[in-house]
Amino acid sequence: MNTGLDYSPAAVPVLKAVFMEKFREEILDGLNQTPKRLQSKYFYDKEGDALFQQIMACPEYYLTRCELNIFQHKTAQLAGFIRSYFNKEFDLIELGAGDATKSQYLLKYLADQETTFTYIPVDISGNILSLLKKRLIAVIPDLDIRCLEGEYLDALSNAIELSSKPKVVMFLGANIGNMEPHEATVFCRSLREHLKPGDLVIIGFDLKKHPKVILNAYNDQAGLTSQFNLNLLTRINRELNANFIIEQFEHYQTYDPCNGACKSYLVSLQDQIVTIGHKKITFTHDETIFMEISQKYTLKEIDFLAENSGFMPVHNCADPKGWFVDAFWKVV
Numbered sequence: 245m246n247t248g249l250d251y252s253p254a255a256v257p258v259l260k261a262v263f264m265e266k267f268r269e270e271i272l273d274g275l276n277q278t279p280k281r282l283q284s285k286y287f288y289d290k291e292g293d294a295l296f297q298q299i300m301a302c303p304e305y306y307l308t309r310c311e312l313n314i315f316q317h318k319t320a321q322l323a324g325f326i327r328s329y330f331n332k333e334f335d336l337i338e339l340g341a342g343d344a345t346k347s348q349y350l351l352k353y354l355a356d357q358e359t360t361f362t363y364i365p366v367d368i369s370g371n372i373l374s375l376l377k378k379r380l381i382a383v384i385p386d387l388d389i390r391c392l393e394g395e396y397l398d399a400l401s402n403a404i405e406l407s408s409k410p411k412v413v414m415f416l417g418a419n420i421g422n423m424e425p426h427e428a429t430v431f432c433r434s435l436r437e438h439l440k441p442g443d444l445v446i447i448g449f450d451l452k453k454h455p456k457v458i459l460n461a462y463n464d465q466a467g468l469t470s471q472f473n474l475n476l477l478t479r480i481n482r483e484l485n486a487n488f489i490i491e492q493f494e495h496y497q498t499y500d501p502c503n504g505a506c507k508s509y510l511v512s513l514q515d516q517i518v519t520i521g522h523k524k525i526t527f528t529h530d531e532t533i534f535m536e537i538s539q540k541y542t543l544k545e546i547d548f549l550a551e552n553s554g555f556m557p558v559h560n561c562a563d564p565k566g567w568f569v570d571a572f573w574k575v576v
């Protein structure tokens with residue numbers, strides 16, 4: 245069993261320092277823009293990871309249940325697709341793996357079928373990767389797993405340096421929706437550039453549906469999404485020596501059914517000045533910070549994205565309600 249040594253102990257403080265510098269720069273840069281914005285990749289510290297796990301279990305957040313249904317009930321079909329393309333060893337790389345809630349069913353099925361593969365989960369949160377690793381090793385003791393902490397494409401480059409085996413890249417949970425449509429095109433083109441003809445990608449997309457269903461998913465009654473967004477301010481306070489007064493900001497969600505953009509904001513409830521290190525950021529009453537987009541797609545838009553970025557759409561696996569699809573694309 246290879247449990248995967250992620251980085252040498254000596255490299256850890258250096259990587260941490262590089263991360264902190266980028267974190268500080270990107271937070272200040274975003275808050276100095278008009279309109280202000282923060283990047284949702286920074287939601288995921290230890291508290292953010294735990295809040296996201298609660299969001300996945302909350303009644304309004306249908307996305308996880310839909311994709312879980314696909315991975316629990318169409319496991320043989322998903323594995324069959326992969327095995328029909330690869331009759332030799334391959335790397336199964338999962339970008340933004342989180343706690344592998346859904347992918348674990350596919351991993352277990354492949355392992356039970358004695359398929360030889362290395363699972364390489366990638367995540368910006370080292371905390372969630374250590375939880376994932378503990379959980380998966382308990383369920384699939386023989387899993388060959390190598391965790392890579394880092395950003396999607398940087399870590400993908402590292403994974404490619406580790407081996408020249410064919411690649412299956414999974415990008416689940418509608419993470420692709422956290423990019424504006426033009427950013428998703430740039431991302432998919434870059435993903436394509438990293439891969440070789442014959443490699444496969446599996447991407448989870450949340451589909452356009454009744455606007456109320458979508459809006460409610462991000463306006464849960466328990467207020468978890470609100471806490472998840474506000475937690476980033478708490479993280480900035482703790483890690484960047486800032487003084488946001490959390491009660492002076494409020495979560496606000498929108499969904500535009502015409503363009504499929506579901507967006508979260510924090511609204512400043514009064515005029516205020518926040519200090520981050522030595523920098524001062526001024527907020528006016530009702531000024532917003534754009535926090536995250538969760539873009540919704542049609543099947544036609546998904547196929548267009550594939551073709552426009554150098555992939556051939558092969559199959560869409562949908563849940564029984566037709567609310568979510570995992571799209572299989574082949575590199576051409």
Ligand SMILES: C[S@@+](CC[C@H](N)C(=O)[O-])C[C@H]1O[C@@H](n2cnc3c(N)ncnc32)[C@H](O)[C@@H]1O
Nearest residue numbers: 285288340341342367368369394395396416417
């Ligand atoms: C919405 S969660 C989904 C988790 C998992 N894919 C699922 O479907 O349950 C997003 C995950 O992607 C990670 N993530 C977000 N932005 C990232 C980035 N730029 N690079 C690497 N990981 C990222 C987060 O830490 C988090 O674990």
